[in-house]
Amino acid sequence: MEIFKQNRCIALLVGVILVCFSAISLLSPGRINEGQNTLKMEKFGGSGHASAAALLPQTAVTPERVKGTVKPMLYTTAAKIPGHVWNGKQTVDWFTPAKLKLKAAAGTQPAKPKTVVVKVSPEAQQALKQAAAKGSQSVNKVKTASQQHPPTKLFFSRTKLLSQEQQAQATWSYAVSEEDLLLLQKIVMAEAEGEPYQGKVAVANVVLNRLRSANFPDTIHEVVYQKSQFSPVANGRLKRVKPNEDSIKAVNAALSGVKEVTDDTYFFLSLKLAQDLTVHHSRTYAKTIGNHTFYK
Known part of the structure; x- marks a missing residue:
């Protein structure tokens, strides 16, 4: 103190220095802190300081020490990568005619056909029903007429009896006489009187x-009277019977093309009454109707 009293100039100089220092500390505390931090970091010195500085760009987050506390940085190294920097611009995808055509083609779906509903009046529906009924009646009349008046000429191919509409496919034809028709009715009556239609x-x-097959005779008379084929011929029943209504209808239906067995069926017998079962053991089974078994 005595030094200050003796040297008032020195005391005044020290006071000015203190005031300046206080003013500087109040105006820029950050810089002082940075200086303190710099001084503290410089204490590491040497190669350690250089190695730490080399690692700084690769660090994801760099902490900043301020007066003994850790303060995280507000940026990361990812934000510094040039390829990931957002420049605040938005890209616009312009529509070209080619892109519009492609999108239109992708969005286009096949048009569904519209269902057209046609309303028919009750009178028209009744007329259609009557016409359909008349048509079915006409068909039934044609069938009945053909069965009441069977064709007088048959048409055959090598494998089957043809209808009148298929005569162009025939390989040969056969004219049915009245005697043939009666004989056919009688053999049906004699063989199947108690059988179903x-x-x-x-x-x-x-x-x-x-009649159609090449392995049998070529006329209805010869087929019926072939030796040892039909038992009513051998026992005389064929001459005694008189065809009933069902037998006549059945013959007319068969001549008109109705088939209850296939065209390759040539034999039948009653297993209950037959004494000779050679056909049963040597032929292929086809069908059973009533008491008769049919074979190919």
Whole structure:
């Protein structure tokens, strides 16, 4: 103190220095802190300081020490990568005619056909029903007429009896006489009198199948009277019977093309009454109708 009293100039100089230092510290505390931090970091010195400085660009987050506390930085190294810097610009994808065509083609779906509903009045519906009924009646009349008046000429191919509409495919034809028609009715009556209607048609089918086949005679008379083929011929029943209505209808149906057995069926017998079962053991089974079994 005595030094200050003796040297007032020195005391005044020290006071000015203190005031300046206080003013500087109040105006820029950050710089002092940075200086303190710099001084503290310089204490590491040497190669350690250089190695730490080399690692700084690769660090994801760099902490900043301020007066003994850790303060995280507000940026990362990812933000410094040039390829990931957002420049605040938005790109616009312009539509070209080619892109519009592609999108239109992708969005286009096949048009569904519209269902057209046609309303028919009750009178028109009734007229259609009557026309359909008349058509079915006309068909039934044609069938009935053909069965009441069977064709007088048959058409055959090598494998089957043809209808009248298929005569262009025929390989040969056969004219049916009145005697043939009566004989066919009688053999059906004699063989299948107690059988169902389908069984009577099947017997007529067998006779016509034999007429067509090259392995049997070429006329209805010769087919019926072939030796050891039909038992009513051998026992005389064929001459005694008189065809009933079902037998006549069955023959007419068979001549008109109705088939209860296939065109390759040539034999039938009653397993209950037959004494000779050679056909049963040597031929292929086809069908059973009533008491008759049919074979190919």
